[in-house]
Amino acid sequence: MKAAVTTAPRRMEIQELADPVPRPGEALVQVEVVGICGSDLHFYEGENPYSNYPQTQGHEFSGRVVALGTPGGGGQPSGGAVRVGQRVAVEPLVPCGECYPCQRGRPNCCTRLKVLGIHIPGAFAEYVVVPVETLYPADDLDPELTSLVEPISIGMQVVTRGTVTGEDTVAVFGAGMIGQAVLACAADRGARVLVVDKVASRLELAGRLGAERVVDAAQDDPAAVIAEWTGGDGAAVVVDATGAPAVIRSAVDVVAYSGRIVVVGISLQEVSLPISMFTRKELTILGSRNNAGVFGQAVDLVRRRGEGLRVLITQRYPLARAPEAIEFALHNPAVAEKVLLSVHDGAEAG
Ligand SMILES: [Zn+2]
Ligand SMILES: [Zn+2]
The missing domain is CATH 3.40.50.720 (NAD(P)-binding Rossmann-like Domain)
Incomplete structure (x- = not known):
């Protein structure tokens, strides 16, 4: 698959990577649209304490489920049953489930939190693997609005x-x-x-x-x-x-x-x-950090008010031009509210 990989501070290049393979409890998601976030800019500049290279960034995205890891491996989707072919919004957080905040219903500040695109490979790529419980069905939304769910959360x-x-x-x-x-x-x-x-x-x-x-x-x-x-x-x-x-x-x-x-x-x-x-x-x-249990409410808000939110999308680039897109976002904060990368078009995945 093609991915936009950050290889050093302020250097991103399009690379050919092996397609990721979902394990039990995980889903393979074909990315449709992914947003560039302020935190992506910090990481790209090397100013995020977690900046590490090479890394595929990107945590605000929509996509289609193209494969599920072997069933029986555990993991239930949070927002309802998910099937192959379905469009999803993805909560980009993988908490440990065991630390003090995790045990108290605050996985958003898990002491060992893994965030997609920061600690583990993210969605500036054609495919990404995520735990099934991070998926929220969004068949009734279009890919661009679905990518706004994470920042809304x-x-x-x-x-x-x-x-x-x-x-x-x-x-x-x-x-x-x-x-x-x-x-x-x-x-x-x-x-x-x-x-x-x-x-x-x-x-x-x-x-x-x-x-x-x-x-x-x-x-x-x-x-x-x-x-x-x-x-x-x-x-x-x-x-x-x-x-x-x-x-x-x-x-x-x-x-x-x-x-x-x-x-x-x-x-x-x-x-x-x-x-x-x-x-x-x-x-x-x-x-306030990430979200704790309100991602479904963000999906619901986008569902009800999505058209009104579309004004936040200010630029669109194809994945192949991701290096140019992130440089634009970095240098034009006044006009780049939400820069989106289109990865796959919205057609049903084959
Ligand atoms: Zn973000
Ligand atoms: Zn934890």
């Missing part, structure tokens, strides 16, 4: 961690794909959502995805707008989808007394926070 985890309801005001900092996913999931719950970014095109997308208010931080003071927007209360929930220390610092100011802050942005930097705010506001500050 990151937003679903954020609103689940932040217990977002239709009564809440939610301020989302950062309108990259994750911020947009948070917006989509919070708006779907009926919350009022305000989105902050410095890139006008991203804010325009947020408006189309249902943000009640957008704030261009290059021009306006988000804290003042949030105060006005909430009648002085502050936002019930503040989400950081930037990983910027200044944003996380400001979150404790713009969040309501008794409010929640959810950090999903990734950074190796540190931030200092005024301790008095923890008690004065009785804040709940949460991290």
Whole structure:
């Protein structure tokens, strides 16, 4: 099979690799469409602590099941029975099942977590092997929308961690794909959502995805707008989808007394926070990582709101041009919201 293999920092090449073979409990999936994620860019640049080469990246994908490992080897699909020929969304996480968080229903932060495309071969390839229990049937969706399920699941985890309801005001900092996913999931719950970014095109997308208010931080003071927007209360929930220390610092100011802050942005930097705010506001500050048990809800959201989400897809490349696509995404963050690679067309696999 053909695969786009990252062979060194900032070097990706198309290679011919042996087709992977599913073992019992695994499925062979023919990749249809795979998205390029911000975390793929970090890995590609060698800035992910787990960057290792050579590796086939890619964890946001749709595909068709073309073979199942020998039956009887265990493993039940999570989203319903899966058969050969079926289109699936794939939860790209392989937790150990035994560590402290795994034993407590938090496999998303498994201490020995394997993520497709980071620790094990991913979907920038014609075929990928995955555990059967990571498959979610998606025959009623098209391949592109199905590839959006995984990034949407990151937003679903954020609103689940932040217990977002239709009564809440939610301020989302950062309108990259994750911020947009948070917006989509919070708006779907009926919350009022305000989105902050410095890139006008991203804010325009947020408006189309249902943000009640957008704030261009290059021009306006988000804290003042949030105060006005909430009648002085502050936002019930503040989400950081930037990983910027200044944003996380400001979150404790713009969040309501008794409010929640959810950090999903990734950074190796540190931030200092005024301790008095923890008690004065009785804040709940949460991290959010991958998803724990809400992937099926992400499939459901894409099923209900998929057409509206299609605006997030900004560029499309064939797999053969993956090296060019990842370079484009790296150098054009303002216009590359979601870059997709098409691998196989949507026709029934033979
Ligand atoms: Zn991702
Ligand atoms: Zn574990």
